[in-house]
Amino acid sequence: MSTETTLSQVPHVGYLQLGVRPHLVANECTQCKARYFDRRNACASCFGSDFVKVDIPTEGVVRSFTIVTFASPGIPVPFVASIVDCGGTSVRGNIINCEPTPEKVHLGMKVRLATFTMGADDNGVEAIGFGFEPL
Numbered sequence: 816m817s818t819e820t821t822l823s824q825v826p827h828v829g830y831l832q833l834g835v836r837p838h839l840v841a842n843e844c845t846q847c848k849a850r851y852f853d854r855r856n857a858c859a860s861c862f863g864s865d866f867v868k869v870d871i872p873t874e875g876v877v878r879s880f881t882i883v884t885f886a887s888p889g890i891p892v893p894f895v896a897s898i899v900d901c902g903g904t905s906v907r908g909n910i911i912n913c914e915p916t917p918e919k920v921h922l923g924m925k926v927r928l929a930t931f932t933m934g935a936d937d938n939g940v941e942a943i944g945f946g947f948e949p950l
Contacts, residue, residue, distance in 0.1 A: 827933055827944040828852075837930045837945070838873050841904060842866040850904050873928040874950065875901035880922070882915050895920050899947050901928075911946035925950040 826833055830840050830852045841850040846863035850871075857864050880897035895910035897920075911929055913919050926947035933942040 823939070824941045824943050827942050831930070831943070831945050832870075833930070833943055836873070837928060837943075839871040839901075839906065839928065839945070840868050841871055843869045852906075871904050871906065872902035875899040875906065875926055875947065877910070877920070877922055877924040877926060877947075878905070880910065880920055882917070882920070897947065899926055906947075909946040910948070912948040919949075 824833055832838050832840055839852070841852055842855055843850045843866060844855075844858040844861060844863045845865040845867055847858060847861040849858050849860040850869065851859075851866075855866060858866075876899065878898050878900045880895055882893050882895055884893045886892050886894075893915040895913070895915045897908060897910050899906045899908060908928075910920055910926065911931060927950055928945055929948040930943050930945050933944045935941045
């Protein structure tokens with residue numbers, strides 16, 4: 816009997832692609848190029864109904880953020896919620912691997928996509944989340 820275990824991973828959200836180079840994938844409207852991370856029947860911008868999958872750059876710039884100090888029970892605080900411009904696509908994600916202070920996080924800060932384990936089930940399957948860390 817082998818003592819090795821095969822650990823599998825699943826992304827926490829459907830638009831996170833795992834593998835050698837984790838990245839996000841958006842649905843892009845073929846008419847106006849608006850991008851969405853959730854499933855769409857029609858574009859909210861032009862009402863088009865055709866979409867293609869596009870890879871989102873893994874590096875970006877913090878355009879907006881807030882340091883969250885109060886949250887639901889069981890959610891560790893403080894943390895930084897942000898909006899990151901990744902090559903023209905706005906992505907909501909937490910700033911991770913960085914102190915959640917105004918001295919460490921700032922507008923215009925360059926960041927990159929980073930993944931982390933959110934936990935594992937009884938079979939060893941890990942849920943993988945994403946955030947952004949300073950470059």
